[in-house]
Every structure is written in structure tokens, then in C-alpha cells.
Amino acid sequence: DADVTQTPRNRITKTGKRIMLECSQTKGHDRMYWYRQDPGLGLQLIYYSFDVKDINKGEISDGYSVSRQAQAKFSLSLESAIPNQTALYFCATSDYGTGELFFGEGSRLTVL
Amino acid sequence: GDSVTQMEGPVTLSEEAFLTINCTYTATGYPSLFWYVQYPGEGLQLLLKATKADDKGSNKGFEATYRKETTSFHLEKGSVQVSDSAVYFCALSRNQAGTALIFGKGTTLSVSS
Numbered sequence: 001d002a003d004v005t006q007t008p009r010n011r012i013t014k015t016g017k018r019i020m021l022e023c024s025q026t027k028g029h030d031r032m033y034w035y036r037q038d039p040g041l042g043l044q045l046i047y048y049s050f051d052v053k054d055i056n057k058g059e060i061s062d063g064y065s066v067s068r069q070a071q072a073k074f075s076l077s078l079e080s081a082i083p084n085q086t087a088l089y090f091c092a093t094s095d096y097g098t099g100e101l102f103f104g105e106g107s108r109l110t111v112l
Numbered sequence: 113g114d115s116v117t118q119m120e121g122p123v124t125l126s127e128e129a130f131l132t133i134n135c136t137y138t139a140t141g142y143p144s145l146f147w148y149v150q151y152p153g154e155g156l157q158l159l160l161k162a163t164k165a166d167d168k169g170s171n172k173g174f175e176a177t178y179r180k181e182t183t184s185f186h187l188e189k190g191s192v193q194v195s196d197s198a199v200y201f202c203a204l205s206r207n208q209a210g211t212a213l214i215f216g217k218g219t220t221l222s223v224s225s
Binding site for chain 1: 161205214217
């Protein structure tokens with residue numbers, strides 16, 4: 001099994017719907033992240049959390065919210081999805097101090 | 113603010129050709145530098161890293177040297193293979209508590225046989 005698991009892997013939804021992307025990890029890391037990938041734009045940080053009680057906004061947090069339910073679980077929500085949120089979303093984890101990120105396989109979201 | 117700039121792709125090479133992907137950065141202090149690779153349909157995975165000036169990171173035949181004087185961390189490989197076709201991302205970490213990695217926009221490499 002993967003160390004960082006994202007669900008769902010693919011989702012098609014309609015404008016205005018609420019969507020939740022879930023991430024769980026078995027690496028025992030305190031730090032978790034949500035990134036968005038768009039062609040030609042690389043990875044942009046949405047939110048990150050350095051422990052269960054810590055939530056921080058990234059570069060592009062507008063329109064998104066997160067919940068850190070436990071050390072191993074970090075979910076991303078789109079309260080009212082819009083078409084320009086169509087993208088590939090990645091969850092990642094890291095240990096303190098190393099800087100190395102461990103990524104899930106991605107969740108492809110399409111908003112019609 | 114801190115940033116990473118990579119050469120734009122796509123880069124198209126024949127098998128056994130020499131590869132260079134340029135990466136420069138802007139950062140205060142002494143960041144750590146990384147190259148990540150994303151194979152088709154997969155998440156990113158760490159390829160190599162360097163944590164201080166003049167360090168050379170290497171893995172799978174790829175190398176990159178942390179050059180503080182030119183603020184660069186160029187990725188090189190002497191002889192690419194078809195299996196190296198992927199998207200390559202340069203990234204930096206500011207090594208400060210409470211910060212996350214900053215990524216470049218990625219460079220697509222396509223290697224043909």
C-alpha cells in the first residue's frame with residue numbers, strides 16, 4: 001500500500017457542488033500539505049499543516065478549506081466548486097527538518 | 113519573495129544524449145535545493161537534493177551542484193534513456209520553521225529511441 005493515499009483519484013462534478021478530497025498517510029509525519037498542479041504553472045501550495053492544531057494558508061487558499069482530523073489525515077474541501085478549480089491535486093507529507101516531501105498519486109478533479 | 117525559475121520545456125532528446133535542465137533561485141539565507149521527478153500518471157518523488165553551497169546531489173545518473181555564487185542548481189545527466197521521460201521540478205526549502213517547499217513550474221523531458 002502507498003504511504004500517502006488520496007481519495008478519490010478521479011472526480012467529475014458540477015459547478016456549485018461541495019467536494020472533499022481526502023488524504024491519509026502511514027509515514028508518521030507531522031507535516032501535511034495540499035498542492036494544486038496546473039499545466040505550465042507547476043505546483044502551487046493551497047494549505048499546509050505542521051501538526052493537528054496548526055493550519056496555514058498557502059499561495060492560493062481562496063475557495064478552499066482544510067481539516068486536519070488526526071496526525072494521519074488531512075482533507076481538502078471545495079465548498080462551492082467552480083470550473084477554474086479543475087486541476088490535479090496532490091497531498092504530501094514531510095518530516096521536520098529534512099525538507100523532503102512524500103507525495104500521494106494525485107486526485108484529478110474536473111468541475112463542469 | 114523566494115522563488116525558483118526553471119528553463120521552459122519541452123525538452124526533446126534522443127537516447128544517450130546529454131541533458132541539462134537549468135534552475136536558478138531567489139532566496140534569503142541558505143536554502144536547501146531539490147529536484148523532484150514526476151513520471152506519467154504518478155505523484156512527484158525526490159530525485160536528489162543538496163543542503164549547502166558546493167554540495168553535489170546525485171541519483172540514478174543525475175547530478176546537480178548547489179552554486180551559491182550563481183544561485184543555480186542545474187540538473188545534468190550524461191546519457192538519457194527513454195525511461196527518463198518525465199516532468200522535472202526544481203524546488204527550494206528555506207530551512208525555517210513554519211515554511212513549505214517552493215517549486216518551479218516544471219520542465220517536461222521527452223526522450224526518443
